[in-house]
Amino acid sequence: MRPNLRKQLLIIVLALLIWPVLCRPEGVYAYTPYSTNYKDGYGQLVWTQSAYYPVGALGREIYIPDPKKPGQHIYSPLKQPQDLFIDSKDELYIADTGNNRIIHLNEAGDLVRVLDLKENPFNKPQGVFVDKNGDIYIADTGNKRVVRLDKDGKLLREFKRPESKFLPASFKYDPVKLIVDKRGFLYIAVLGGYQGLLEIDPQGQFQGFFGANVTSFSIIDMFKRFIYTREMYQKEISKLPGAIASVTTDQDGLIYTVSSDAQTGQIKKLNIAGLDQLAHKGEFTKPGEKTSFGEIAFSNYDHSISALTDLTVDSDGNITAIDSKRKVVNQYDSNGNLLFFWWGDDGAVTTKLGLVKTPTAIANNSRNELYILDGENNLVQAFRLSEFGALVHRANHLTQDGKYEESEAPWAEVNRLNAYYTPAIAGLAKASYKKGEYEKAQELFLEAGHAQGYSDAFWQNRLVWFQRHFGWLMNMVLAGLAGLYIAKKWSGRSGWGRKWRSRRSDENRLVGQLKVAFTILKHPLEGFGALRYEQKGSLLSSTIIFILALASYCVMRAGISFIFNPEVILDVNLLIVVVQFLVIWLVWVISNYLISSIYRGEGRFRDVVYGSAYALFPLVLLGLPITIISNVMTLSEGSIFRFLYFGVFAWVGLLLFWKVQSLQNYTVGETVINVSLSLFTMTVCGVLVFITIGLTKELTDFFYSVFQEVTIR
Structure with a gap:
């Protein structure tokens, strides 16, 4: 092949390779000296193609x-x-x-x-x-x-x-x-x-x-308004x-x-x-x-x-x-x-x-x-709008107008260009919901982190499931009721029920100690009194209840449905959860014991530890059921879930209150003072820890600066 012919062929090949690049629309290859981003509902940063170019x-x-x-x-x-x-x-x-x-x-x-x-x-x-x-x-x-x-x-x-x-x-x-x-x-x-x-x-x-x-109104402002006199409050800088x-x-x-x-x-x-x-x-x-x-x-x-x-x-x-x-x-x-x-x-x-x-x-x-x-x-x-930005605008405008099915094609193209762009996933979910594809919509809403959409799609799926399995469920309920009736009749005739109720409670000491937790739920003052005066508690039983409560709390933090607990989408760090639980419980035990020792309390440190562990028993009983229930509920039943969820912690708080009253032999008024001072002590301890950590960091930075200065010279 002649050299000139080779050169001409090479030029043609290069031209064919370069021509598509040169012929791209301006919005595709235009350089932008800035980064374009999106943040999803959990604050996670998503990098996107440029929406506009100069x-x-x-x-x-x-x-x-x-x-x-x-x-x-x-x-x-x-x-x-x-x-x-x-x-x-x-x-x-x-x-x-x-x-x-x-x-x-x-x-x-x-x-x-x-x-x-x-x-x-x-x-x-x-x-x-x-x-x-x-x-x-x-x-x-x-x-x-x-x-x-x-x-x-x-x-x-x-x-x-x-x-x-x-x-x-x-x-x-x-x-x-x-x-x-x-x-x-x-x-x-x-x-x-x-x-x-x-x-x-x-x-x-x-x-x-x-x-x-x-005007924004914080807790500090509320506190000032509660304790300040009129003259003191008037001297405050006006908050506009x-x-x-x-x-x-x-x-x-x-x-x-x-x-x-x-x-x-x-x-x-x-x-x-x-x-x-x-x-x-x-x-x-x-x-x-x-x-x-x-x-x-x-x-x-x-x-x-x-x-x-x-x-x-x-x-x-x-x-x-x-x-x-x-x-x-x-x-x-x-x-x-x-x-x-x-x-x-x-x-x-x-x-x-x-x-x-x-x-x-x-x-x-x-x-x-x-x-x-x-x-x-x-x-x-x-x-000017880039091709990606114009596509997002067109798809989103259709969605805002309620034309969900028409928006599906442009949203699918946006999703193809950027699979992490949440509005595209949410747009596809809405289109699937509109078409009656509720299972697909539920998956997409979950991927997008769209709680309301997920709840609506789940409600539809739950309704379909109940319609398909209603007969089977009713048969199971009827069979269960019949089984309970037969068991009750059999236990009455055989005397098995009386034998069970009259069994000796001291056959197994650990079992008897754990049973006190149920007594505390029904009669808190008597149950905690049994821990103090009848030696019904032990280190082993308290440890078992505490570990079970900690495990139950971890299950709740990691397993509650994301529509009530969005953190589960971001992979909850259970190590941090465990540390937080341990620190709060330990600080409570120490603070409460110190205040009780000063404030005429009769309980020993061992009693405070045992009682504070037994007071966590509602978490053991209800943690897993609440977690399971949350995954079959929708946002429309959110008030029921919140009642159950916060009710557990309120129950634990009441048991801790009755624990202090019973173990320390206080009146109700003295118990209120003790608990208030204990919470205040916990707050002071937290502030001191933060100050110590801050000073330690400053001291470390100072010594490191001195070390660098010495090594450089």
């Missing part, structure tokens, strides 16, 4: 007419921009705070105009909003006003601090963000406004506060609810707020009555638990709390919020369920497309593309 930067080159040289232009970049709004034409409005102006860009990022009100200049404007008529509303923070301009930029009206007797005199009117509803009512977020959004009608009249956050940082609206007119200094409910979806539609709505939110927003990849990352400062809502109802401290972009669906969050290393000296140094605002256009305003780099970065 496509460009806008607003870097802004040239305005030179006032000194007509016909020429000068470079006038953004300076500390604080807000971004995209209108129905996909044109951008930027609150250029440092330059006291509003920048209007077209969709391509070219300058359309500069709004600066020459006759009445802006002063540090921080918010901008454009209604459907094209009127422009600007939160002119430095001038303590909101201005309304027409679509040509002509001043129509100023909204200064409204005069109203219902508006507190201490209220500071520093508008930072705003929206306008279909009626023309303004909803204004003011700096530090813990009262909520300021609602003003089109004439500038105050209508009230809207969507205020709730978190202030609303930003506000936006969706196509249906619902109002969304975000708060940067709230622990829960940072994002709210408010209806016309001001009620939050996202509270307790997350699919993985536990009953009674408040929804929390603001994700973090690793618990020790940056050691900072969530600081959500702005949000936007796309046409599918998906909510995207930015965390200005951790530089994290969080995206949730219309019900507050997490879809994605992405973050990158912003410590690099050079600026990379896709990394936002200081995100100050976020908005989306009609194609659901995201635009993030970077307050440090003074530009806007644009992000």
Whole structure:
């Protein structure tokens, strides 16, 4: 073969290999300098394909007419921009705070105009909003006003601090963000406004506060209120609810707020009555638990709390919020369920497309593309949905609309691309449930960790099982009742029952000692008295009961159905469970004995040990049955389960109380004091242990530092 022919063939082969790579869609091979993640209902981090990829930067080159040289232009970049709004034409409005102006860009990022009100200049404007008529509303923070301009930029009206007797005199009117509803009512977020959004009608009249956050109330606050006098409590620093940082609206007119200094409910979806539609709505939110927003990849990352400062809502109802401290972009669906969050290393000296140094605002256009305003780099970065992100959005939108069967195909494709992405598994489970495939749905809901879905599917499977086996079950019940009746008649005629009841209790000493546990359940004071005065307990019997109680507790922690105990999905560490049980029991025994010795107690240390072990007997009896029952119950029977579960521990607590009363020969009042002091001593011991561990670590680090210093020198 001639050399030229070989060379030509080699070029053709290489071209065939490279061509498919070059022809991939941009969203497939585009490099993203950030990691995209998801967290399941148990807080486990899942790495996913990029949901968005950066496509460009806008607003870097802004040239305005030179006032000194007509016909020429000068470079006038953004300076500390604080807000971004995209209108129905996909044109951008930027609150250029440092330059006291509003920048209007077209969709391509070219300058359309500069709004600066020459006759009445802006002063540090921080918010901008454009209604459907094209009127422009600007939160002119430095001038303590909101201005309304027409679509040509002509001043129509100023909204200064409204005069109203219902508006507190201490209220500071520093508008930072705003929206306008279909009626023309303004909803204004003011700096530090813990009262909520300021609602003003089109004439500038105050209508009230809207969507205020709730003040958090901890156990410490309750304790202070209980023991502090009025004068002491008044000297406390006022505890105020978190202030609303930003506000936006969706196509249906619902109002969304975000708060940067709230622990829960940072994002709210408010209806016309001001009620939050996202509270307790997350699919993985536990009953009674408040929804929390603001994700973090690793618990020790940056050691900072969530600081959500702005949000936007796309046409599918998906909510995207930015965390200005951790530089994290969080995206949730219309019900507050997490879809994605992405973050990158912003410590690099050079600026990379896709990394936002200081995100100050976020908005989306009609194609659901995201635009993030970077307050440090003074530009806007644009992000487009990747194929994976678009697929998730389409499947999730169908699920949110109740079209479960239609969503099955896109969810199956998402699951094929990422088998660990929980929303895809949950979506497939819902589709299977809708089609009546309850066994498959139950397996998928279990894999997704979706307790409510698993409970519903299990209820259906349980119903089918009972329908199929009802006759067999009834025959078994009838046979059992007949067997009991026959056994009772036979024992009465043969005298076997009387012989059993009259058998000598001292035939086996260990058996007799263990039987005292049943006596304690029926007559606690007499049973514990038998341990103290009749020597009915021993080290061996107490150890047996304690080991059985410990084993029963371990079975409960590891075997209770995951809908009541989600930890079982994460492989419960039984070693930690055993250590915790042992430590708490031992500390109780020591604390209670010490307090009893000081407080006129008559019981010996041996009596305290034996009694504290025998008091655990309800765990031995009911631990396994409760575990079994939990696995045949649904969430609708949760109240029954919780009654049984907490009832066991309440029973143990009562037995410990009666143990102290009987063994120490106390009255009820003295027993209450003894138990209270014992619990207080346990708390003090726990605090001392933590302090000791902390000091030991510090001392170890000190000696290690000295060792390093010596070895280096």
